[in-house]
Amino acid sequence: MAEQLIALLESWGVSKAASQVEYLLDFPELLDQIWQTIYAPAAATLLAYVIGLPLGIVLVIGEKGGVRPMPGPLMRVLNWAVNLLRSVPFLILMALVMPLSTLIIGTSVGTTATIVPLTLAAAPYVSRIVEISLREMDRGVIEAAQAMGCSPWQIVTKVMLPECRPSLINGATNASITILGYGAMSGAIGGGGLGAVALMRGYGRHWLVVMWAAVILLVLLVQIIQSIGTALSVKSDRRINHSESKRRKRK
Amino acid sequence: MGEPIIQLRHLTKRFGSGDGQVRALEDISIDIRAGEIFGVIGLSGAGKSTLVRCINLLERPTSGEVVVDGRDMLRLSSKELREARKSIGMIFQGFNLLMQRTALDNVCFPLELAGTPRREAAGRARELLELVDLAGRADAYPAQLSGGQKQRVAIARTLAASPRVLLCDEATSALDPKTTRDILRLIQDINRRMGITVVVITHEMKVIEEICSRVAILDRGRLAETGAVEEVFASPKSEAGRRLVYPDGVPAEVLSTAADQARVVRVAFNGGTSYQPLIASLAIDCGVKANILGADTRNIDGRAFGTMLLGLPEDGAEKALAYIRSQKDITVEEAADCHG
Ligand SMILES: Nc1ncnc2c1ncn2[C@@H]1O[C@H](COP(=O)(O)OP(=O)(O)OP(=O)(O)O)[C@@H](O)[C@H]1O
Ligand SMILES: [Mg+2]
Numbered sequence: 001m002a003e004q005l006i007a008l009l010e011s012w013g014v015s016k017a018a019s020q021v022e023y024l025l026d027f028p029e030l031l032d033q034i035w036q037t038i039y040a041p042a043a044a045t046l047l048a049y050v051i052g053l054p055l056g057i058v059l060v061i062g063e064k065g066g067v068r069p070m071p072g073p074l075m076r077v078l079n080w081a082v083n084l085l086r087s088v089p090f091l092i093l094m095a096l097v098m099p100l101s102t103l104i105i106g107t108s109v110g111t112t113a114t115i116v117p118l119t120l121a122a123a124p125y126v127s128r129i130v131e132i133s134l135r136e137m138d139r140g141v142i143e144a145a146q147a148m149g150c151s152p153w154q155i156v157t158k159v160m161l162p163e164c165r166p167s168l169i170n171g172a173t174n175a176s177i178t179i180l181g182y183g184a185m186s187g188a189i190g191g192g193g194l195g196a197v198a199l200m201r202g203y204g205r206h207w208l209v210v211m212w213a214a215v216i217l218l219v220l221l222v223q224i225i226q227s228i229g230t231a232l233s234v235k236s237d238r239r240i241n242h243s244e245s246k247r248r249k250r251k
Numbered sequence: 252m253g254e255p256i257i258q259l260r261h262l263t264k265r266f267g268s269g270d271g272q273v274r275a276l277e278d279i280s281i282d283i284r285a286g287e288i289f290g291v292i293g294l295s296g297a298g299k300s301t302l303v304r305c306i307n308l309l310e311r312p313t314s315g316e317v318v319v320d321g322r323d324m325l326r327l328s329s330k331e332l333r334e335a336r337k338s339i340g341m342i343f344q345g346f347n348l349l350m351q352r353t354a355l356d357n358v359c360f361p362l363e364l365a366g367t368p369r370r371e372a373a374g375r376a377r378e379l380l381e382l383v384d385l386a387g388r389a390d391a392y393p394a395q396l397s398g399g400q401k402q403r404v405a406i407a408r409t410l411a412a413s414p415r416v417l418l419c420d421e422a423t424s425a426l427d428p429k430t431t432r433d434i435l436r437l438i439q440d441i442n443r444r445m446g447i448t449v450v451v452i453t454h455e456m457k458v459i460e461e462i463c464s465r466v467a468i469l470d471r472g473r474l475a476e477t478g479a480v481e482e483v484f485a486s487p488k489s490e491a492g493r494r495l496v497y498p499d500g501v502p503a504e505v506l507s508t509a510a511d512q513a514r515v516v517r518v519a520f521n522g523g524t525s526y527q528p529l530i531a532s533l534a535i536d537c538g539v540k541a542n543i544l545g546a547d548t549r550n551i552d553g554r555a556f557g558t559m560l561l562g563l564p565e566d567g568a569e570k571a572l573a574y575i576r577s578q579k580d581i582t583v584e585e586a587a588d589c590h591g
């Protein structure tokens with residue numbers, strides 16, 4: 001099969017077909033690259049939510065007229081910090097935090113090391129995404145909860161987060177795709193994964209078949225994440241679909 | 252009935268400051284008695300919502316006193332305020348249900364806050380859904396319910412906290428007439444059976460007539476008048492009251508009760524100038540503030556035809572009459588059976 005493929009590619013005028021096909025058919029290597037594409041951004045997304053979710057909540061409830069107003073100077077500093085971190089281009093941020101990666105993970109190269117800059121870039125982004133979702137919340141419902149004697153904490157955990165769940169899931173899908181993209185970029189300075197494959201082997205060695213294969217795999221990954229995210233969001237949204245009978249049967 | 256359960260004292264609420272300041276409420280004092288259904292009516296922007304939101308402090312008054320069930324609300328710590336709010340139910344024009352919870356779980360919500368065990372809460376919630384006639388829709392989500400059904404869920408939800416007071420801010424304004432009547436019946440039923448004091452905010456006279464025992468009329472942030480519904484409706488004493496009760500003008504038989512007007516005169520326009528200049532010049536030339544009690548006038552080609560009823564204060568009435576008589580194409584006579 002490999003020989004036929006090489007012959008076909010050569011007949012199309014593809015140069016270095018043999019080494020490219022050999023590389024692509026090395027499945028353990030390819031799987032490892034896919035795994036690296038996923039795990040660093042996934043870990044970073046998770047960590048980014050650990051930081052960004054509370055931050056996003058604070059950005060909404062802490063403002064003047066919010067559920068739990070906080071001192072104006074604090075809010076201004078938070079907003080400023082989020083904007084600042086978001087405005088540093090990712091590749092520059094990555095270079096800047098290399099020492100921090102060494103400190104935390106012990107090395108500044110390799111896929112695992114990219115988790116640090118990815119998290120740092122993603123956390124402020126996630127906080128804004130969370131903020132946008134929570135701002136969609138109907139103020140009337142929050143007032144009703146306040147009128148029922150809810151504490152700010154209860155409003156966050158029992159009203160805002162559950163009511164905004166579909167939108168939060170959409171936001172998380174959006175965030176993980178963006179972070180996946182950052183992760184692919186990190187291939188430029190030491191990270192692994194499909195992004196690095198496309199960049200170093202594909203673009204660098206002029207292995208065009210490998211480059212396109214890696215890009216197509218990345219596109220497929222994004223499609224899969226988007227489809228799962230959208231499906232989860234729609235499924236969790238009680239304002240649409242979900243007939244009563246379906247629910248009864250599940251019980 | 253009798254004891255006041257809600258006391259508002261010199262309640263004032265202003266929004267903003269400086270030039271853009273809105274005086275939403277000015278020196279409002281009202282006593283609402285335990286067990287009654289008290290109505291608050293007024294035109295849009297009169298301050299009704301602000302008033303009712305000052306009762307459970309969703310809005311903090313600029314000054315004044317709010318006492319609910321013996322508690323001075325403005326003195327409470329935020330924790331005490333949350334406790335106090337649990338005994339003050341509130342329903343809204345927009346229902347404000349949790350859209351991601353079933354009807355049953357919506358009703359469970361206040362019980363959850365109170366830490367009631369899940370099973371017990373669900374049992375109680377089912378009883379309440381039955382009370383509001385929604386037993387069959389416990390597992391429906393709000394998006395699957397009609398407006399009237401949503402409001403029923405909202406009512407069951409506030410009842411779950413066993414409130415002493417129920418505040419209704421335009422609770423029926425988004426509903427059709429038939430559903431409005433059903434919801435009002437339900438509220439009345441709750442008032443009678445559970446002895447819950449109800450405050451109804453509305454801009455519709457119908458709603459007040461239907462269920463309220465006493466009513467307060469708000470006019471641009473001020474309390475125009477307050478009293479038993481029959482009395483206020485039979486003889487509104489304030490300008491705002493008359494406008495609400497007789498939106499199309501005052502019928503002659505009511506005039507005898509327009510107590511704050513010393514003299515009532517009927518002015519007939521026979522094609523002279525239109526009537527606005529007359530009222531204006533009465534104020535400017537004679538210093539008399541005439542009150543339009545009713546009018547049936549038509550403007551044809553800039554000339555006024557028809558009659559108008561004016562209320563005139565005692566001092567200045569003669570002067571005003573002389574002035575009106577001196578006008579061209581206008582005749583005036585004292586309205587019958589009006590003794591001030
Ligand atoms: N949060 C606010 N900030 C500024 N002004 C406000 C605010 N809430 C209400 N107002 C103003 O206060 C006045 C009274 O408003 P309110 O909502 O109490 O009127 P309402 O009688 O309930 O009217 P409607 O029948 O239209 O609901 C209005 O002029 C309104 O613009
Ligand atoms: Mg209102």
